[in-house]
Amino acid sequence: MRKKITLKDIARELEVSISTVSKALKNSEEIGRDTKEKVQAFAKLYNYRPNNIAISLKNKHTKNIGLIIPDIVHYFFTTVFRGIEKYANSRGYNVIACLSDASFDKEVINMEMLANGSIDGFIMALSSETQEKSDYNHLREVTEQGIPLVLFDSTTDEIECDKVVIDDEQIAYEAVKKMAGSGKKRIALFSTGAHYNVNKARTKGYLRALVDCGLEVDEKLILELPPEKNIDIIDPFLESNSIDAVLAVNEITAIHAMNLARKKGFRIPEDISFIGFTDGLLSKYAQPSLTAIAQHGDQMGSIAAHMLIERIESENEEEEEPVFQTKVIEATLIERDSTIN
Amino acid sequence: MRKKITLKDIARELEVSISTVSKALKNSEEIGRDTKEKVQAFAKLYNYRPNNIAISLKNKHTKNIGLIIPDIVHYFFTTVFRGIEKYANSRGYNVIACLSDASFDKEVINMEMLANGSIDGFIMALSSETQEKSDYNHLREVTEQGIPLVLFDSTTDEIECDKVVIDDEQIAYEAVKKMAGSGKKRIALFSTGAHYNVNKARTKGYLRALVDCGLEVDEKLILELPPEKNIDIIDPFLESNSIDAVLAVNEITAIHAMNLARKKGFRIPEDISFIGFTDGLLSKYAQPSLTAIAQHGDQMGSIAAHMLIERIESENEEEEEPVFQTKVIEATLIERDSTIN
DNA sequence: TATCAACACGAAACCGTTTGCGTAGTTATA
DNA sequence: TATAACTACGCAAACGGTTTCGTGTTGATA
Structure with missing residues (x-):
């Protein structure tokens, strides 16, 4: 077992001081040619690498970014992660990822754990429980400790920090408008709980589109789905409301509803259209393929990482109150076979 | 901005020494009641937390685990990640995740970056390029530096370390046997390149099952698919080989093929059956739902993390040559509608 | 009253770096 | 030849903790 070598080891071996070694390795002008060459050669031979922890x-x-997300078995978060990791890596940062698992407590614990020196900044999406409790x-x-924070996707107005979001309201508006434009009259919204900030925005867009298109707003058409086991709810809903289009706040719900509708003999998209949030694998490979709202997770991730790193690295200079910004990413409607084009 | 407080700050404020503060906070017997109470109260008031980096x-x-996987936008890896994160967290560890993006170079760079003190051990799945090059x-x-390493999923015999894998050969064998058992004669295998170690094992199981069931082994029934754009290959293949069953090494390929078959008018599972590796969302929500091989990523993850942490924490004691183990997780066949049950 | 534990605390080394500053030894200048 | 100016390096502090060991004070014991 060839243990890692330190400056001290090199210094002892070469009979010079630690500082000389350190400076020699940095090619400092202070050190003479011969010594530099000797030290560098030795370091190379023994594959010296400075200890990250000591440097930190x-x-x-630390050159570490803390990422806290509710879940990772989830297409959107997965793409955000990839975007963050790629950008961060290109700037020499690593990402420490924690799963809050939709739990407020885990979110808090993870943050506290990392905030004690392990990371230079946070990127996070609020867990549903945190949004419900509104405890920030x-x-x-x-933030009061001066640790930079970038919130993405599910954010809150109560915290002043950089944010990157998609324009949920606008894209929901466009989705509904598209379906209305192809003749749909009874457009349902499948939501997953009003305490999610993104859901609120999507509902708003849905409502606004209805009004703009001169369609009746029927509260019964807004279906609140609990996290799991939606089948029992969707099935009778489909039966009784003579709906002809659905906007679902997530992919699974959309696919689920679409499968159910098909089994009931609805023709898609003629009898009923579907659009779902998140343009993941499910949407692409569904039969028929699902028109979906792409949230550009990779892009969100890399932008969030960019904002964070800029903030981290500029911290030294600026002393005045920072001015935070919120970047809005445009979502895109990916048209497939579940809507009339 | 309320900066983090240090031992030194407390010591100065309370006019005691740093070591007294340190001991008092640890409730050391050495320190008197009064001082302890005073220090602890002060620390609590100012929300003192020891600096992780200094302790490291x-x-x-470091209480950090390095995780290196080829991709994260991938159901299986995602579940492994979740398993690792959950277990690691329960033991006070965080996970630094790096994506090798199927690239040998990124894998190397990431490892070197983390190996310089940032982590206590690695968990990783080899990238395809690394397997191709066989450069380990x-x-x-x-490992020579004494950093514990656990390999999972795609491993190699060339490195001695702990491993956790599923019995790919056995489950492929069972999958094929199941289809043969329901009368299928021309069973195809959709692979994604022989350099993947897991693919080799799966192919072996496929072949063995064919022999055991007295079916003809036809090389033409083994289809090697390049990473992307398989459509052009699968389509003519389906036409020309009168196959009546498919075992696919991944979910996407299976779904893809199944969708294609359906469009061609095949009845599923009567005319043609499908089984795919990875029991992800796609399998569950496909129409018909896909019989799949569950790889139990969560379990693999938590076992890998367990093995790693045990190794990390036992390192101090043992001096003799460690004896490594390979844990084999049993995969499970999840029967759905794409096979005859 | 001299001796000695026990008690309560501080000094200092250490982990592996970085960096400002001091200083021998050499060379150039006056 | 005395002095100035470099050159090339070492010392030591600092980052924020932990931990070993030493020591002054107190009270009990002989």
Whole structure:
């Protein structure tokens, strides 16, 4: 077992001081040619690499980004992760990912754990429980310590920090308008709980489109689905409301409903159209393929990482109150066979 | 901005020494009641938390696990990640996740980056390029330094370390046997390249089942699919080989083929059966639902994390040569509508 | 009253770096 | 030849903790 070599080891071996070694490896002008060459050769031979932890302690930055998301077995978050990781890596950062698992407590614990020096900044999407409780003290705690924070997807107005979101309202509006435009009159909205900030925006867009298209707003057409086992609810709903289009706030619900509708003998998209949020694998490979709203997770991720790293690396200079920004990414409607084109 | 407080700050404020503060916070017997209470109260008031980096430097462990996987936008890896994260968290570890993106170079760079003190051990799945090149020097580098490593899913015999895999051969065998048992004679195998170690095992199981069931082994029935754009290949293949069953090494390929077959008018599962590796969302929500091989990613993840952490934490004691183990997880065939049950 | 534990705390080393500053030794200048 | 100016390097502090060991004070014991 060839243990890692340190500056001290090199210094002892070469009979020079630690600082000489350090400077020699940095090609400092202070050190003479011969010594530099000797040290560099030795370091290369023994494959010397500076210890990240020691450097972190000294420089007070870790080159680590903390990422806290509700779930990872989830197409959208997965693409965001990829976007973050790729960008962060290109700037020499690594990402420590924690799953809050939709739990407020885990979110808090994870943040506290990482906030004690492990990371230079956070990127996070609020868990549903946190949104329900509207308790953002853990976020405040972190920002007050001067740790940069970027919120994405599910954010909150109560915390001042950089944010990157998609225009949920606008794209929901467009989706509904598209279906209305192809003659649909009874357009349903499948939601997953009003406490999700994104759901609120989507509902708003849905409603606005209805009004703009001169369609009746029927509260009964807005279906609130609990997290799991929606079948029992969707099935009778489909029966009784003579709906001819559905906008679903997530992919699974959309596919689920579409499968159910097909089994009931509805023709898609003629009898009933479907559009779902998240343009994942399910949408692509469904039969018929599902018209979907692409949230551009990769892009969101890389933008979030960019904003965060800029903030981290500019922290030294600026002393004045920072001015935060919210980047809005345009979602895209990917038209497939579940809608009339 | 309320900066983080240090031991030194407390010591200065309370006019005691740093070591007294440190001991008092640990409730050391050495320190008197009064001082302890005073220090603890002060620490609580100012929300003192020890700096993780400083502790890491001193204790020579980071409580971080490095995870390197080819991709994260991928159901199986995603579940493994969740399994690792959950278990690791329960033992006070965080996970730093890097994506090798199927690239040998990124895999090497990421490992080197993390190996310089950032992590206590690695969990990884080899990238396809690494398997192709059969170049495992970066792994050797790491293990020789005494950094624990656990390989999962795509492993190699060339590196001695702990491993956790599923019995790919056996489950492929069972899958084929099941289809043969329901009368299928011309069973195809859709693979994605022989350099993947898992594919080799699956092919072996497929072949063995064919022999055991007295079916003809026809090389033409083994289809090697390039990573993307398989449509052009699958379509004519389906036409010309009068196959009546397919075992696909991944979910997407299986769904893809199934959709194609349906469009061609095949009845599923009567005319043609399908089984795919990875029991993800696609399998569940496909029409018809796809019989799939569950790889139990969560379980693999938590076992891998367990093995790694045990290895990390036992390192101090043992000095003798460690004895490595390979845990084999049993895969499960999830029967759905794409096969005759 | 001298001796000695027990108690309560501080000094200092250490983990692996970085970096400002001091200083021998050499060379150039006056 | 005395002085100035470099050159090339080492010392030591600092980052924020942990931990070993030493020591001054107190009270009990002989």
